[in-house]
Amino acid sequence: MENLFVTIAAINDKINSIVWGIPMLVLIISTGVYMTVRTNFFQVTKAKYVNQETFFAIFTKKSVTKTDDKKSISQFQALSTALAATIGTGNIAGVASAITIGGPGAVFWMWVSAFFGMMTNYSENVLGIFYRRKNDRNEWSGGAMYYIEQGLKEKAGFRHVAKPLAVTFSIFCVLASFGIGNMTQVNSIAGALNGSFGIKPIVTGITIAVISSLVIVGGIKRIGQVTEKIVPFMALAYILGTIFILINNFNQIPEVFASIFKGAFGFDAVAGGISGTLIKQAVTMGFKRGVFSNEAGLGSSVMVHSSSDVKEPVIQGMWGIFEVFFDTIIVCTLTAFTVLSTGALETGLAGVPLVSAAFSHGFGDLAGKFVSLAILLFAFSTVLGWSFYGTKATEYLFGTKYTIVYKVLFIIFIVVGSTMSLDLAWNISDTLNGLMAIPNLIGVLLLSGTVVNITKDYVNRNIKNVKSKKEPLLSAYEDINAEHSKYVFENN
Known part of the structure; x- marks a missing residue:
């Protein structure tokens, strides 16, 4: 059996090196660059408007935080659930690993990946809303599998690959949800609580399984209600903790x-030259951890x-756009600055212990407990978010009546994940x-013209205050028909 696991691990390592190699990272980043250019740098030129309609709208527009629709969630709940899935152990351990392997320069390339990733995530969400459908429970169902199938079948030459691509995405999503969205997260919680508070992993697993079941079985409405309370609290607590550290080390910020x-650019202080190896490590780890953290390009949060x-x-x-900005530019950057400003990198530690060492500069002996509680909240919220992703992928593959089977299995795997060694599970999940x-x-690249047309239409009607001569593009509450489809795709 041990030889079998060794073989599986070896095969997976080879696949993983291909999947997450330079070509894949280039593809993900270049998609963001392409959408940024095609939308005329929307995240920059319309930054003020984006802030007004997102962050500031939370405090000024009641319609953003409340909804009367019993079968859907509010915009803020959608953001909270998406952030719940993206803000996880990657924001702590992932950032620490990026700096350990790629050096401080990895942080710069994380910023670059986030800047362009904003428009990848923007495009995914635009397509997600445009192509979503009501299921037999009158709930919205959307995501990459829907815009891949519905969108590509309208494209000449892609009709026959649309469904297979959508099914492939959904299968990978279901499988990934048990790994990266479940067992690996719970294992991180169990390890942190056992190390800081002496709580046995099995106790942690059962407790999380029971609490999660009360939320997950309730569907997206209950998940949204829970995450809109957890995410602001956990994010604020963690941000305040990092700011406290930075204030104590304020004089280190310029350095x-x-x-x-x-x-970032490979300047070797010792040799006084430029190192190609350092550049490659910084770029690779920065892009990789940036993508892992905000998930822009993976097609997950759009669901x-x-x-x-x-x-x-x-x-x-x-x-x-705001989701990627908050996850990477805010949370990941604060983690990086906490590590770099305290000199913790010189300890030779990595991952969570490195972050704990950094926090010890401001919290002393309480640092380990603070980081453990942060991991608890971050990872638990990730479990809730990914349970929904897996549910929607299962619904697409088998129908709504089979989603309860998925939910039960998902909850069982929470207990399993808390008690087993997950090095192989982590690697397979990454793959x-x-x-x-x-x-x-x-799907995003082939449907980029649709994103551009929808964006132009919206800008003309709402930002430029110029009445469009054409009819508004399809509202999310209308059916897609041939006439609208022709309008959308004629400029692709």
Whole structure:
């Protein structure tokens, strides 16, 4: 049996090196660059409007945080659930690993991946809302599998591959949900609580399984209600903790910036030259951890964004921009600055222990407990978010009546994940996560014209205050018909 696991691990390592190799990272980033250019740098030129319709709207528009639709969730709940799935152990351990392997320069390339990833996530959400459907329970069902199937079958030459690509994405999503969205997260929680509080892993697993079942079985409405309370609290607590550390090490901030930019371009302080190896490590780890953290390009968070009660695809697209910005530019950056400003990198530690060492500069002996509780909240919320992704993928593959089977299995695997060694599970999960990106990016790139047309239409009607001569593009509450489809695709 041991030889079997060794063989599986070896095969997976080879697949993983291909899936998450330079070509894949280039594909993901280039998709973001392509959509950024095609939308005229929307995340920059419309930044003020994006903020007004997202972050500031949380405090000024009641319709953003509340919904009267019993079968959908509010825009803020959709964001909270998406952030619940993306803000996880990757924001702590992932960032620490990126810096350990790729050096401080990896942080710069994380920023680059996030900047362009904003428009990848924007495009996914626009397509998600545009192509979503009501299921037999009158709930919204959307995601990469729907815009891949519905969108590509309208494209000449792609009709016959549309369904297979959508099915492939859904299968990888279901499998990944048990790994990266379940067992690996719960295992991180169990390990952290056992190390800091002496709680046995099996106790942690059973407890999380029971609590999760009360939320997961309730569907997206209950998940949204829970995440909109957990996510703001956990994010605020963690951000305040990192800011406290940074205030204590305020004089180190200029040096941190200098180390990031020097490392990003391979300047070797010792040799006084430029190192190609350092550049490659910094770029690879920065892009890889940036993508892992915000999931832009994987086609995952669009599934929950599609459950929003919003009517305009562009509105939910802007929430996608904010999601990536908050996850990577805010949370990941604060983690990186905490590690780099405290000198913890010199301890030789990696992952969670490295972050705990950094927090010890401000929290002393309480650092380990603080980081453990942060991992508890981050990872638990990730479990809730990914349970929904797996549910929607299962619904697409087998129908709504089989989603309860998936939910039961998902809850059982929570207990399993808390008690087993998951090095192999982590690696396989990474591979499956990456494989989700391939059909999704194909869909986004081939449907880029649709995104551009929808964006132009919205800008003309709502931002430029110029009345469009053409009819507004399809509202999310209308059926897609041939006339609208012709209008959307004629400029592709």
